Amino acid sequence: MISLTFIILFIFCLAIAVASLLIGYKFTNTYNDKFHRNYFYYLITFFAFAFYGVLVQILIHAILPLIDSESGVIETILNFLPVLSTPFLLVSWVMLIKMGYSLVEVKERRKELNIHLTVFILLLFLMGCLYFLFDSNTNAYPEKIVYIEIGLMTVIELSYMFFFARTVLQYSKKKNISKNKIAKNFMLFLVLGSLVRGVVLLFMFTESWSWILIPLVLIYFLSNFVPLLYLYRKADIAFIPIYAEYPNEEKKVLLFEKYQITKREKEIIEQMCQGKTNQQIADTLFISLQTVKDHTHRIYTKIGISSRLKLVQMING
Structure with a gap:
C-alpha cells in the first residue's frame, strides 16, 4: 500500500513540477528578460530540492524500516539527506536575490550578494559541525538533528525571502513602475509560500509515514506553483513581450x-x-x-x- 501511495504521490508532484517548469520556460521564450530567466532557474533548483531532499527522503523513511537494517543506519541516512541537498537550495536562494533586483529593474549590488553568500556558507558550515557534534553523542543526536537542520534551512530561506521582499518594496517605490501592485502581490505569495514550507517540513521530517504526509507534500510543491500561476495570469499586464527590433x-x-x-x-x-x-x-x-x-x-x-x-x-x- 505504501508503494502504490508513493507512486500516486510522485505522479502528482511530478505533474506540478513539470507544469511549473513549462510555464517558466514559456516565460523565457515570450519575454526573454533577466527576471524570467532567473525565475526559471529558481524553479528548476527548487523542484530539484523538493524531489531530492523531500520526496526521496519520505520514500526512504517509508521503505527502510521494512528492511532488516540497524536503527542507527536508518537515522543517519534520513537525517543527512537534507544536508546533501543544500546545493540546490543555495542556487535557488541566489536566484531569488537576482529575481528581486531584476523584477524592479535595478542593477545588482555585488557586495550585498557576496555578503549573503558568505552568511549562507557559514550557516551551512555550522549545520555540518552540529551534525558531527551530535553524531559523536548518539544518545542526543537522532531526535534533535532533524529539528536543527529544518530550523537552519527555514531561517536561511526566510532571510533570503526578507531580502527579496525588501528589494521589491524599496525599489518599486523609487522606480514608480506600473507593475508595482503585481510585483508586491507576487512577492507576498512567495513569502507566504516560504512560511508554509517551513511549517510543512517540520511535520514531514519528524513524523513517520502516515496519510497526513500526502497533503503535506502536495502543499510543499504547490507553495511555489501558486505565485507562478498568479504571475502567469498577470504577465501581459506587467511585462512587455519580446519584439522585432530590426524586422526584415x-x-x-x-x-x-x-x-x-x-x-x-x-x-x-x-x-x-x-x-x-x-x-x-x-x-x-x-x-x-x-x-x-x-x-x-x-x-x-x-x-x-x-x-x-x-x-x-x-x-x-
Missing part, C-alpha cells in the same frame, strides 16, 4: 508565402513583432483574447515553432 520585410513576405499565412494571422504577427501583448492585440484588432490565442497557436503550428521568441528571430534582419 523580405523575410516577413517569404514567411507569409511559404506557410500560407492568412490575412488575420498576418495582422497578429505584425502586432506581435511590435511587442504587444495578447490582450493589447485583441483590443487593437477588436477581437477576443481567446481568438488571439487560437490564431497564435495556428501560426506556431503552421511554422513549426513553439514560442514568440522563435517567430521574432525568424523575422529579425
Whole structure:
C-alpha cells in the first residue's frame, strides 16, 4: 500500500513540477528578460530540492524500516539527506536575490550578494559541525538533528525571502513602475509560500509515514506553483513581450508565402513583432483574447515553432 501511495504521490508532484517548469520556460521564450530567466532557474533548483531532499527522503523513511537494517543506519541516512541537498537550495536562494533586483529593474549590488553568500556558507558550515557534534553523542543526536537542520534551512530561506521582499518594496517605490501592485502581490505569495514550507517540513521530517504526509507534500510543491500561476495570469499586464527590433520585410513576405499565412494571422504577427501583448492585440484588432490565442497557436503550428521568441528571430534582419 505504501508503494502504490508513493507512486500516486510522485505522479502528482511530478505533474506540478513539470507544469511549473513549462510555464517558466514559456516565460523565457515570450519575454526573454533577466527576471524570467532567473525565475526559471529558481524553479528548476527548487523542484530539484523538493524531489531530492523531500520526496526521496519520505520514500526512504517509508521503505527502510521494512528492511532488516540497524536503527542507527536508518537515522543517519534520513537525517543527512537534507544536508546533501543544500546545493540546490543555495542556487535557488541566489536566484531569488537576482529575481528581486531584476523584477524592479535595478542593477545588482555585488557586495550585498557576496555578503549573503558568505552568511549562507557559514550557516551551512555550522549545520555540518552540529551534525558531527551530535553524531559523536548518539544518545542526543537522532531526535534533535532533524529539528536543527529544518530550523537552519527555514531561517536561511526566510532571510533570503526578507531580502527579496525588501528589494521589491524599496525599489518599486523609487522606480514608480506600473507593475508595482503585481510585483508586491507576487512577492507576498512567495513569502507566504516560504512560511508554509517551513511549517510543512517540520511535520514531514519528524513524523513517520502516515496519510497526513500526502497533503503535506502536495502543499510543499504547490507553495511555489501558486505565485507562478498568479504571475502567469498577470504577465501581459506587467511585462512587455519580446519584439522585432530590426524586422526584415523580405523575410516577413517569404514567411507569409511559404506557410500560407492568412490575412488575420498576418495582422497578429505584425502586432506581435511590435511587442504587444495578447490582450493589447485583441483590443487593437477588436477581437477576443481567446481568438488571439487560437490564431497564435495556428501560426506556431503552421511554422513549426513553439514560442514568440522563435517567430521574432525568424523575422529579425
